[in-house]
Amino acid sequence: MIEVKGLHKSFGDAHILKGISTSFSKGKTNLIIGQSGSGKTVFIKCLLGLFDYEEGSISYDGKIFSQLTEDEKRNLRAEIGMVFQGSALFDSMTIAENVMFPLQMFTKMSKVEMEERADFVLKRVNLPDAHKKMPSEASGGMQKRVAIARAIVNNPKYLFCDEPNSGLDPNTAIVIDNLIQEITDEYQITTVINSHDMNSVMEIGEKIVFLKDGLKAWEGSKETIFKTDNKIVTDFVYSSNLFKKVRRMYIEENS
Amino acid sequence: MSYIHNIGAYFLMIAEMFRKPTKWSVMKTLILKDIDDLIIGSLGIIAFISFFVGGVITIQTALNIDNPLIPKYLVGFATRQSVILEFAPTFTSIIMAGKVGSFITSSIGTMRVTEQIDALEVMGINSLNYLVFPKTIALLLYPFAIAIGMFLGILGGMAACVFGGYSTLADYIIGIQTDFDTFHIFYAFIKTFVFAFILATIPSFHGYYMKGGALEVGKASTTAFVWTSVAIILLNYILTDMMLG
Numbered sequence: 192m193i194e195v196k197g198l199h200k201s202f203g204d205a206h207i208l209k210g211i212s213t214s215f216s217k218g219k220t221n222l223i224i225g226q227s228g229s230g231k232t233v234f235i236k237c238l239l240g241l242f243d244y245e246e247g248s249i250s251y252d253g254k255i256f257s258q259l260t261e262d263e264k265r266n267l268r269a270e271i272g273m274v275f276q277g278s279a280l281f282d283s284m285t286i287a288e289n290v291m292f293p294l295q296m297f298t299k300m301s302k303v304e305m306e307e308r309a310d311f312v313l314k315r316v317n318l319p320d321a322h323k324k325m326p327s328e329a330s331g332g333m334q335k336r337v338a339i340a341r342a343i344v345n346n347p348k349y350l351f352c353d354e355p356n357s358g359l360d361p362n363t364a365i366v367i368d369n370l371i372q373e374i375t376d377e378y379q380i381t382t383v384i385n386s387h388d389m390n391s392v393m394e395i396g397e398k399i400v401f402l403k404d405g406l407k408a409w410e411g412s413k414e415t416i417f418k419t420d421n422k423i424v425t426d427f428v429y430s431s432n433l434f435k436k437v438r439r440m441y442i443e444e445n446s
Numbered sequence: 447m448s449y450i451h452n453i454g455a456y457f458l459m460i461a462e463m464f465r466k467p468t469k470w471s472v473m474k475t476l477i478l479k480d481i482d483d484l485i486i487g488s489l490g491i492i493a494f495i496s497f498f499v500g501g502v503i504t505i506q507t508a509l510n511i512d513n514p515l516i517p518k519y520l521v522g523f524a525t526r527q528s529v530i531l532e533f534a535p536t537f538t539s540i541i542m543a544g545k546v547g548s549f550i551t552s553s554i555g556t557m558r559v560t561e562q563i564d565a566l567e568v569m570g571i572n573s574l575n576y577l578v579f580p581k582t583i584a585l586l587l588y589p590f591a592i593a594i595g596m597f598l599g600i601l602g603g604m605a606a607c608v609f610g611g612y613s614t615l616a617d618y619i620i621g622i623q624t625d626f627d628t629f630h631i632f633y634a635f636i637k638t639f640v641f642a643f644i645l646a647t648i649p650s651f652h653g654y655y656m657k658g659g660a661l662e663v664g665k666a667s668t669t670a671f672v673w674t675s676v677a678i679i680l681l682n683y684i685l686t687d688m689m690l691g
Binding site for chain 2: 236239240241261264265266267268269271273275276277279280281282292293295296297351
């Protein structure tokens with residue numbers, strides 16, 4: 192479980208995060224949603240320790256991140272998997288080498304064991320034959336799946352995904368969403384996804400945190416988001432006619 | 447003010463580079479790859495430039511000696527001194543600031559733009575140690591490349607001298623042996639070690655701390671070349687004054 196209390200973050204005079212408090216449960220897909228510029232990426236980078244923050248605390252299963260020693264932070268980070276918006280695969284390595292990278296760095300596995308583990312996770316993300324390709328030879332969807340494979344190869348306790356569906360066609364986006372949810376259930380990972388894809392919200396949002404102007408404007412689940420009267424949320428989530436219609440149908444079916 | 451900030455940040459980067467070392471089994475591979483990219487990959491251009499510049503030095507010297515009282519072996523002597531003291535360590539390093547420096551800045555800068563450095567940091571890896579340290583170690587072999595440059599520079603001078611008819615082979619060989627001081631070799635290699643460190647770290651600094659997109663990677667490469675060259679020229683002056691002055 193990840194708990195965030197009163198998080199504040201500024202860049203110069205720009206106050207980006209204005210006291211966000213929330214928690215992300217184990218074994219659930221937790222979504223952070225909001226408009227562009229609402230502070231989602233800054234929030235997730237604070238969670239990962241890539242940005243320092245002025246006030247507040249972030250704790251991973253009771254361990255307050257800012258109070259950890261450098262070695263403890265390093266050990267904690269070895270338990271974190273991250274899927275970046277642009278996949279962030281190492282372009283000088285093959286796909287298999289990318290996936291084996293965390294194992295090389297943090298385990299004492301032999302080369303054969305690492306290859307077996309990479310083989311297993313690449314099959315898990317439906318890429319059984321991509322081992323020898325370079326990232327530049329893979330499509331956007333494949334790169335995302337390789338990034339997921341690299342993120343889960345070392346059995347992380349926490350999985351972070353920054354806009355995992357950006358730049359993907361709707362079919363591939365659904366495949367990636369389902370894959371993340373299956374992996375979260377299967378390995379009981381605490382998954383935090385930063386997204387503004389409404390399909391993801393409806394499909395896999397077991398917990399949803401809505402950010403607006405650096406504040407938490409709403410928090411709930413994919414079920415409660417249909418029923419909320421919070422205008423800020425409904426204006427954002429149901430901005431398209433399609434989603435307005437879906438919401439109306441959901442309410443009619445469940446009333 | 448930003449210059450002072452950047453100089454401070456540069457020294458902090460160097461200190462950080464030695465913290466939390468990467469596993470040796472991984473580091474070994476990185477060092478070997480960087481030796482291949484930075485040293486072996488530069489040997490061709492160093493050899494080519496050294497040979498022909500050595501030849502040009504010889505021709506220029508020979509053409510400017512028209513007094514019959516000046517011995518012909520002075521052509522070889524002047525070529526040797528020019529190549530060993532300045533051309534091979536300094537001039538070649540300026541060229542390497544363009545070749546190796548821009549390669550380092552653009553490769554690290556691209557990793558910054560595409561969040562690969564963030565990926566390393568999230569994994570708990572000291573990205574400065576992972577990226578900059580192997581380049582610094584690989585460039586410890588830079589004096590080896592410069593030694594080849596010295597040899598080929600003198601050889602190029604000899605070829606120009608003999609085939610151009612500016613002097614005899616015997617005179618040239620006497621010239622390159624005249625008043626030979628081994629301290630000059632020591633001085634040249636000390637300079638080369640310092641320049642190697644500069645060549646590894648200043649371009650890395652500009653790549654690692656760059657902000658923006660692809661356009662800024664290009665700008666960072668240009669800035670890195672300028673500052674690497676400035677640092678080499680200044681340190682060349684300081685070291686020469688300290689060691690020979």
